Amino acid sequence: MNCAECKELLVASLEGLLDDSQKRAVKEHLNACETCREEFQGLQTLRERLVNNGRTLAVESQDVASPFEDEVMNRIIREQSARLKSAAQAGMGLRIRRLIMRNPMIRVAAAAIVIVACAIGVMFWTGTESIALAQVLARVEQIQAYVYKTKMTTEDSMTGTTRIESTVFVSNEYGMRIDQTGVHSHDGQETPIQLRTYLLPQKKIVVTVNLADKQYGRMTFDDATLENAQTKNRDPREIVKTMLGHQYRELGTSVIDGRKVQGFETTDPGFMSGSFKSIRGTLWVDVETWLPVWSETEMEVGEGVRASAVDYDYQWDAPVDASTFEPEIPAGFTADRMDGTQMPSFSEKGFIEALQMAVDFTGHYPKAIDSNSLRQLPMEIAESMTTSDRPAAQQWREELKQFKDAGGSKEAAIRAGQERMMKLMALNMFPMILNQQQMDPVYRGDVVTPKDIELPLMRWKTGDNEYRVIFGDLHTDTVDAETLATLEAALPK
Amino acid sequence: MTETDKYYVERCLDGHPDDFRHLVRRYQPILLAHLAGKLGRRDRAEEAAQETLVRAYFKMDTLKKPESFLPWLLGIADNVAKEQQRAEQIRRKRESVRAFCEEAPQPELSQDYALEAAIAALPEAYRTVILLRYYGGLSCGGIAEKLDTPLGTVTKTLSRAYALLRDSLQRQTVNEVQA
Numbered sequence: 001m002n003c004a005e006c007k008e009l010l011v012a013s014l015e016g017l018l019d020d021s022q023k024r025a026v027k028e029h030l031n032a033c034e035t036c037r038e039e040f041q042g043l044q045t046l047r048e049r050l051v052n053n054g055r056t057l058a059v060e061s062q063d064v065a066s067p068f069e070d071e072v073m074n075r076i077i078r079e080q081s082a083r084l085k086s087a088a089q090a091g092m093g094l095r096i097r098r099l100i101m102r103n104p105m106i107r108v109a110a111a112a113i114v115i116v117a118c119a120i121g122v123m124f125w126t127g128t129e130s131i132a133l134a135q136v137l138a139r140v141e142q143i144q145a146y147v148y149k150t151k152m153t154t155e156d157s158m159t160g161t162t163r164i165e166s167t168v169f170v171s172n173e174y175g176m177r178i179d180q181t182g183v184h185s186h187d188g189q190e191t192p193i194q195l196r197t198y199l200l201p202q203k204k205i206v207v208t209v210n211l212a213d214k215q216y217g218r219m220t221f222d223d224a225t226l227e228n229a230q231t232k233n234r235d236p237r238e239i240v241k242t243m244l245g246h247q248y249r250e251l252g253t254s255v256i257d258g259r260k261v262q263g264f265e266t267t268d269p270g271f272m273s274g275s276f277k278s279i280r281g282t283l284w285v286d287v288e289t290w291l292p293v294w295s296e297t298e299m300e301v302g303e304g305v306r307a308s309a310v311d312y313d314y315q316w317d318a319p320v321d322a323s324t325f326e327p328e329i330p331a332g333f334t335a336d337r338m339d340g341t342q343m344p345s346f347s348e349k350g351f352i353e354a355l356q357m358a359v360d361f362t363g364h365y366p367k368a369i370d371s372n373s374l375r376q377l378p379m380e381i382a383e384s385m386t387t388s389d390r391p392a393a394q395q396w397r398e399e400l401k402q403f404k405d406a407g408g409s410k411e412a413a414i415r416a417g418q419e420r421m422m423k424l425m426a427l428n429m430f431p432m433i434l435n436q437q438q439m440d441p442v443y444r445g446d447v448v449t450p451k452d453i454e455l456p457l458m459r460w461k462t463g464d465n466e467y468r469v470i471f472g473d474l475h476t477d478t479v480d481a482e483t484l485a486t487l488e489a490a491l492p493k
Numbered sequence: 494m495t496e497t498d499k500y501y502v503e504r505c506l507d508g509h510p511d512d513f514r515h516l517v518r519r520y521q522p523i524l525l526a527h528l529a530g531k532l533g534r535r536d537r538a539e540e541a542a543q544e545t546l547v548r549a550y551f552k553m554d555t556l557k558k559p560e561s562f563l564p565w566l567l568g569i570a571d572n573v574a575k576e577q578q579r580a581e582q583i584r585r586k587r588e589s590v591r592a593f594c595e596e597a598p599q600p601e602l603s604q605d606y607a608l609e610a611a612i613a614a615l616p617e618a619y620r621t622v623i624l625l626r627y628y629g630g631l632s633c634g635g636i637a638e639k640l641d642t643p644l645g646t647v648t649k650t651l652s653r654a655y656a657l658l659r660d661s662l663q664r665q666t667v668n669e670v671q672a
Contacts, residue, residue: 057525057529
């Protein structure tokens, strides 16, 4: 046997695939040839590495489910119950969900997030001890109106990817206008988005004009929602105050568009209400004007949902006039199904109503009120609406039936469902407002049930020695710190 | 555990989702090895492997040949890995901007990342054989049966795969030394 013939058989030999005569021949050759012996040892070492590595990755016992396997199965079950049951059994749940995802309010909320992001910079500055701080605050306080552009991408493994470019006009006097163009893609289908949204505090309405679908909608909102919209979207000073407490670090100086800028970054999970799995905000400020030039926000909203946004091209103190904020509805456009409805209230009352709705349809409170838990809730409720025996669900179906019997349109029925589902947004928005105002909200849906009439389900600080408490049975009370401590001590560990 | 992939795929499609468990168990090590080499980090590989399996489950009705479950699964894994890498690239680009204020955290490498990376770089035919043999626990005979090829071809492929792996591992070492 020569070297070439031997080498050809070495791997087969390691694998125990040689017949007796081949084995003998290889053995003899290896005894006589050092080069091939080395080759053989090299292959042997590699084989050991492969076997060892394979072992570390293998399931410890083939008969017992591994945590990995359980996690995969759980994810499948979660997603399947969401997909299949609601879709196949009634066809209603998914439709409702799709509507929720497409509804303009969600877009307004998404836009609001971006706007908060733009104001991050102000917060950063107030955190520094430099003389510049006063200049920045003074500078920002003078701003009456500004315009900027945003590029935003939202990726949701269930509902698809949305890419939107917006121009945002903000005026202390008139309100806010967001012009969006973009594309939503899902399962290979692309839907163009062309929207104009007006938030008009004086008239207490949100107007959306959908240029792609030739539709429009006008929704009213209450004072609590308005206040939130104002603090969140229009007054950088408020944001400075509420966000001061978050950690950030300096990124040094750089140059953007020929301007010298200084950067800041926060990854504080408490930033922006703490309802995201992770968040990172970066902001670059012009060192001469002390005003933001460029800002980026990346967040992981929950499982399979990410969003990122870049804000740029800021025009501070841009000349804006009243006509910019006058909704223009082109001839031939029709009212969409949200037209004329009331936006959900983000007040204590709205929050309690939403909790009640969760209990009525699912029998329990959401375990947490972060974005991820709250994404599941509408699905759960939609499923309950169509399939469960709970009185609320039966009543809902009865209402729908009566509605249909009375000759009501399918559209109108869907609209009623949607209006109802939107109430759930208070679960997210109300704590977010409390957080922004540093009112220290604590929610304990993980341990408190509707039966716990003396346990605090949710509480927040309303004064120096004063807390507002919502109990397990949804009654409310205002208590001092000592009483609160006693109440909280009774919570199960 | 002894049924064919085709059997389990059909069971799942017939409305027995729990039987997917068997496929998860069967291909978990292969998927992890495949992805660890591509992604370089054990935790990312695990995440990607889970995502791959969940996607596979929900796409099962598009699998035309149930007996080719593994190559199909690896195809999905490649997509997932690509998506993750893209996200990672963007993150790194941003990271490099701020590199001057912080040292990048050391990624948690798997135990034998060099080997996994070398496997990931193999041409598909060689990679499949290595994965099935050492991560899927099949004998050469089993692989021949599974891939419907003569045993001689399997040993030749394996032999060649060994050579390619050794080359690639040696190159990695040289690069490390030079770096």
